[in-house]
Amino acid sequence: MNGYAGVSRYVPFVLRWLALGVVLLVIEVLIGVGAINEYVVPRPSAIFGALYRVVVEEHVMTYFLITLGEVLAAAAGLVLVGIPFGVFLARKRDYWSAWGNWVAGLAAAPVVLLYPLFLVVFGRSPLTIIMISFVTGVAPVILKTVEGISGTRKVLLDVGRSFNLTEWQSFWKIVIPSALPAMFLGLRLGLIYTMITVVAVEYLITLGGLGSLVGELAERYDLAATYAAVCFVVAVSVVFFLVVERLEHWLRLSA
Amino acid sequence: MTKPGADRMAGPSRVLVIRVVTIAVLLVLWELTARSGYLYQDVVPTLSAIAGGIFEIVSNPDFYGHLQVTLLEIALALAIGGFLGVVVGIVIGANPFVGQIFEPLIYYLGPTPKIIFFPLLIMWFGIGEASKVAMGTISTFFPVALSVAAGIRHIDPVLIRVGRSYRANALQMATKIYFPAMREPFINGIRLAFGVSVIGVLLAETKFARDGLGFMVTRLYQQFDMPAMYGLVIIIFAFAIAVNWLLGRFVHAGKP
Amino acid sequence: MLQTSGEFAMTNGEQDAVLSVRNVVKEFATAEGPLRAVDDVSFSVGKGEFVTVIGPSGCGKSTLFAMIGGLLHASSGEIRIGKEKITAPHRSISMVFQEESTFPWRTVIDNVAFPLEIAGVNKNERYDRAHVFIRMVGLGGFEKRYPGELSGGMRQRVSIARALASQPDLLLMDEPFAALDEQTRLLLGDKVLQIQQELNQTIVLITHNITEAVQLSDRIMVMSYRPGTLKREIKIDLPRPRSSEIVSSDEFGHYVATIWGDLREEASRGMQDAEERGAGGK
Numbered sequence: 001m002n003g004y005a006g007v008s009r010y011v012p013f014v015l016r017w018l019a020l021g022v023v024l025l026v027i028e029v030l031i032g033v034g035a036i037n038e039y040v041v042p043r044p045s046a047i048f049g050a051l052y053r054v055v056v057e058e059h060v061m062t063y064f065l066i067t068l069g070e071v072l073a074a075a076a077g078l079v080l081v082g083i084p085f086g087v088f089l090a091r092k093r094d095y096w097s098a099w100g101n102w103v104a105g106l107a108a109a110p111v112v113l114l115y116p117l118f119l120v121v122f123g124r125s126p127l128t129i130i131m132i133s134f135v136t137g138v139a140p141v142i143l144k145t146v147e148g149i150s151g152t153r154k155v156l157l158d159v160g161r162s163f164n165l166t167e168w169q170s171f172w173k174i175v176i177p178s179a180l181p182a183m184f185l186g187l188r189l190g191l192i193y194t195m196i197t198v199v200a201v202e203y204l205i206t207l208g209g210l211g212s213l214v215g216e217l218a219e220r221y222d223l224a225a226t227y228a229a230v231c232f233v234v235a236v237s238v239v240f241f242l243v244v245e246r247l248e249h250w251l252r253l254s255a
Numbered sequence: 256m257t258k259p260g261a262d263r264m265a266g267p268s269r270v271l272v273i274r275v276v277t278i279a280v281l282l283v284l285w286e287l288t289a290r291s292g293y294l295y296q297d298v299v300p301t302l303s304a305i306a307g308g309i310f311e312i313v314s315n316p317d318f319y320g321h322l323q324v325t326l327l328e329i330a331l332a333l334a335i336g337g338f339l340g341v342v343v344g345i346v347i348g349a350n351p352f353v354g355q356i357f358e359p360l361i362y363y364l365g366p367t368p369k370i371i372f373f374p375l376l377i378m379w380f381g382i383g384e385a386s387k388v389a390m391g392t393i394s395t396f397f398p399v400a401l402s403v404a405a406g407i408r409h410i411d412p413v414l415i416r417v418g419r420s421y422r423a424n425a426l427q428m429a430t431k432i433y434f435p436a437m438r439e440p441f442i443n444g445i446r447l448a449f450g451v452s453v454i455g456v457l458l459a460e461t462k463f464a465r466d467g468l469g470f471m472v473t474r475l476y477q478q479f480d481m482p483a484m485y486g487l488v489i490i491i492f493a494f495a496i497a498v499n500w501l502l503g504r505f506v507h508a509g510k511p
Numbered sequence: 512m513l514q515t516s517g518e519f520a521m522t523n524g525e526q527d528a529v530l531s532v533r534n535v536v537k538e539f540a541t542a543e544g545p546l547r548a549v550d551d552v553s554f555s556v557g558k559g560e561f562v563t564v565i566g567p568s569g570c571g572k573s574t575l576f577a578m579i580g581g582l583l584h585a586s587s588g589e590i591r592i593g594k595e596k597i598t599a600p601h602r603s604i605s606m607v608f609q610e611e612s613t614f615p616w617r618t619v620i621d622n623v624a625f626p627l628e629i630a631g632v633n634k635n636e637r638y639d640r641a642h643v644f645i646r647m648v649g650l651g652g653f654e655k656r657y658p659g660e661l662s663g664g665m666r667q668r669v670s671i672a673r674a675l676a677s678q679p680d681l682l683l684m685d686e687p688f689a690a691l692d693e694q695t696r697l698l699l700g701d702k703v704l705q706i707q708q709e710l711n712q713t714i715v716l717i718t719h720n721i722t723e724a725v726q727l728s729d730r731i732m733v734m735s736y737r738p739g740t741l742k743r744e745i746k747i748d749l750p751r752p753r754s755s756e757i758v759s760s761d762e763f764g765h766y767v768a769t770i771w772g773d774l775r776e777e778a779s780r781g782m783q784d785a786e787e788r789g790a791g792g793k
Contacts, residue, residue: 012355019356040378098273110454110495116461116472117488120298120481155610162580162606163626163677164599177616192366199368204462211371218374226378230371237367 042224047231050224054232060213064236067198067209070129074194077134078141082190083183085138086145096146107139112197119205126208129201137194144186148179181252188248195240199233210236297481308486318471318487325456325468328384332391332452337445340396344403344444345433351408358404365397369451373459382463387456394455398447406440407433446502453495528555528591529713530579530681535588537574548574550738551588556681559711561704563724565770566734567778569785572717573609575739576685579715580606592681605674607684613658613669619645620654622669626677644672647706664695668702675706685717697755700726704753721774722758725749725766733770736777736784743773 024044030036031043042050054060089096089103115132122128152175160170202211210233217226282302288294289301300308312318347354347361373390380386410433418432460469468491475484537549548571556562566572577583579590581600590597592604600606605626613622620641621628627637645654648668658666667687674682688696700723707714718724724731731745747766749757757763 012352012359015356016360094269095273097270098277105496108450108496108499110450110457110492112454113457113492113495114488115458116476116484120476120484121294153610155608155612156614158582158608159606159612159614161582162600162604163629164602165629169629174614177614180616196366196368200370200458203368203370203373204458211368214371214374218377223378226374230375233371234364234367238363241363241366 039223042227046224047227050222050228051232054213054217054225054228060210060229060232063208063210063213066126067202067211067236070126070133070198070202070209071191071195073126073130074133074137074198075191077130078137078187078190078194081134082138082141082186083145086142086183086186087149089142090146090149100146103139103142106135107143111136112200115201115204124205124207128205129198129207129209132201133194133197136197137190137192140189140193141183141186144182144189145179148182148186149175151182152178184248184251188244191244192241195237199237297479300482300485304482305485305489308480308482308484309490310486311483312486312490321466321468321471324384324466325460328387328456328460328467329391329453331388332395332456333445333448335388336392336395336448336452337399339392340399340444340448341403341437341441343396344400345407345429345437347400348404348407349433354404354408358401361397361400361404365401369393369455370458370462373462376459377463382465384467387459387464387467390459391452391456394451395448398451399441399444402440402444402447403437406437410436446499449502450495450499453498457491457495527557529558529560529593530715531555531591532575532579533589533591535575535578535585535590537571537578537583538586547738549578549585550740552734552739552741553588554732554741554744556713556715558713559707560730561707561714561716561728562730562732563716563718563728564732564734565718565721565724565774566739567736567774567781568719569781570734570736570777571739572719572734573685575734576606576683576717579681580604580683582606602677603680605677605679605682607667607670607674607682607687609686609689611663611666611690613666613673615658618655618657619650619661619669622658623672623676625673630677641672641676644675647675647709648672649702664691664699667691667699671703671706675710675712680713682712682714684714686719687716688720688723689718696720696723697726697758701755703727708752721767721770724770725763726753726755726758731770733773734777736780742777745770 027036027041028044031038031041089099112132115128118128118132122131156174156178157170160174165173198209199211201207202209203215204211206212206215210229214226214229214233217229285299286302289299289304297304343361347358369390372393373386376386376389376393380389414432414436415428418428423431456467457469460467461473462469464470464473468487472484472487472491475481475487532555533553535549535552536547539546539548550571552575554562564572564575574583578585579597581597581604584598592601595601597604614625617625620638623645624632624637624641627640632640642651642654645651648671650665650668650672653661653665658669661669667690671682671684671687674684688699691699703714704727706712714727716724716727725747728747731747732741733743733745734740735742745766749760749762749766
């Protein structure tokens with residue numbers, strides 16, 4: 001981001017939250033005055049109150065853990081299937097030539113639109129969510145793994161050969177460490193698509209987890225709680241994004 | 256320094272063989288699963304049933320009505336979201352100070368599951384087409400705003416100074432300096448936006464709607480008309496991929 | 512006409528040579544027909560000698576480097592280290608490559624201890640031995656740093672220390688200082704001479720830099736442009752121990768002039784060739 005000369009780092013941060021606060025205040029006033037119908041948009045103060053209620057009474061933790069569990073299950077798939085498959089494609093160029101474009105197509109395709117089919121095949125169960133989120137997230141993992149492995153610098157492989165490393169030793173001591181940064185980047189991208197798909201499908205089929213919570217509250221016409229739940233989900237999603245970003249950065253530096 | 260006996264390049268015929276065999280194997284596995292009786296009837300319909308379903312959809316006049324509604328919703332979403340995205344993108348891109356304050360908001364809000372806003376949109380707009388257009392608008396807004404902001408930020412500052420030195424007014428600056436520089440990032444943003452707005456609109460239609468392709472899918476599901484549902488989902492999926500691909504070619508054709 | 516192997520002095524008799532290269536030829540099959548990169552090269556290197564192979568770009572010296580290092584098979588001819596024929600990378604030969612070759616994900620000490628790790632030496636012992644060589648190249652104190660934190664010259668020193676760590680009979684280097692600036696190059700050259708003294712290390716250096724060759728070597732082999740043959744051998748009679756100060760002496764200038772006389776002809780043939788290829792090819 002462009003630096004703005006002479007302004008301390010924290011000023012934009014403070015101003016940002018100040019601006020948000022002002023907007024919320026204006027909305028509060030407009031509702032109080034009747035300019036905005038409070039049966040459509042609850043007062044921000046009511047939303048804050050509902051936030052407490054949602055967290056404590058609605059057992060938001062349970063919902064959160066369900067979502068987290070589904071995300072982790074899909075993530076396990078990304079690591080246990082996506083990476084080895086990427087390694088396979090990187091080493092067998094024939095198969096990469098044959099399937100590479102298909103994987104790239106999968107990465108760009110709107111897989112989540114197929115959710116009715118997954119629903120029918122896997123039933124109304126967490127498995128549906130895990131499977132479709134896995135499919136959505138696995139393509140970038142595979143692509144980046146192939147990129148990392150086939151991009152190993154030739155001179156490093158030559159160093160290995162000059163010390164008479166076996167193929168196996170060369171793979172684990174040179175190729176994999178060299179490919180780790182790209183693999184972590186792929187995992188970061190995959191995890192984000194996965195998380196988005198998990199919450200979205202939870203909402204669409206109302207099956208436990210944070211996405212489902214929002215839908216349930218909306219059906220009960222509990223306006224303030226619905227808004228609060230939406231804010232909560234957005235907050236969780238942003239935190240997840242930040243954590244994954246940090247994690248990838250840290251792993252890349254220490255790899 | 257080549258390894259003694261380096262691998263020779265894969266012949267194109269071997270690649271073709273792998274592809275054909277893969278597709279054949281997948282189709283055979285699908286058909287076997289469908290006929291096995293292992294799953295509840297029609298959960299995995301036979302390939303011929305699915306083909307029949309596709310035909311059924313395409314020959315159903317209702318389909319075209321719903322298609323029209325969906326296309327209209329997508330078009331409106333792109334137009335409105337695109338417009339808002341451009342305006343906001345220009346504002347946060349042109350002014351570094353404003354940009355530093357607000358761009359992170361947009362950047363971090365971008366990768367959230369936007370469908371989560373849909374219940375709120377229903378409250379505001381009802382279950383008619385307007386709420387779907389709103390959903391698509393939100394999806395479109397983020398990639399466009401971020402692309403345009405980045406594009407504006409990367410305009411060579413010399414060009415801006417030249418404009419100012421000739422005392423161009425705001426409108427002239429906009430049309431002669433900013434707009435041309437913005438064209439490519441905007442097109443890239445729209446490409447991304449198209450993908451996500453199609454998803455946003457369709458998913459919203461499957462949840463709460465009175466018409467549109469997504470609504471048609473849900474209705475077929477509730478009627479348990481699986482072959483037709485499979486057929487429709489495949490048609491939608493193929494259509495979304497095709498348009499994405501076309502847009503990609505269109506973008507590259509325009510490049511020097 | 513090609514100069515045959517018999518004209519080159521084999522130091523200390525061939526039997527005692529650390530490295531003996533005999534009638535080595537390398538031909539590559541290309542789209543335009545067979546390309547002879549190296550044509551009937553022979554020489555030998557005795558214990559503790561510093562021999563440099565110098566030639567213009569494209570003369571096949573890197574190909575020769577790869578063959579001595581066992582990364583490439585010769586089309587004909589034979590290369591021996593001691594009494595053993597080289598058919599694959601030999602444990603008594605260590606290579607230092609021209610490009611950046613440190614492992615960026617390992618610390619300096621893990622880089623240097625790498626060959627010992629492969630040989631199965633336990634951690635404490637290999638760290639102790641690696642320390643010796645790290646200090647020898649002047650990087651004492653940098654053991655726990657990562658290559659990314661070091662300058663280009665320091666990274667090449669790590670590569671050299673790593674090559675020395677397996678205590679090879681022959682140290683083989685391919686333009687190790689090519690990417691460095693002149694001053695760093697001279698200072699690192701000093702370092703290498705110091706190390707050679709201390710270990711009585713046999714070294715073969717490939718380079719295109721005349722100053723470097725004269726500064727460091729006991730003997731210089733001048734290669735012709737493709738197909739690469741040994742055009743001439745020059746014995747450097749400058750006193751040892753040497754330091755970089757020697758570059759200002761008269762004899763130094765004399766050697767450089769002689770070598771340049773040989774090289775100039777080959778180098779301009781190379782340039783002509785490249786121009787013709789550029790004009791006709793595209």
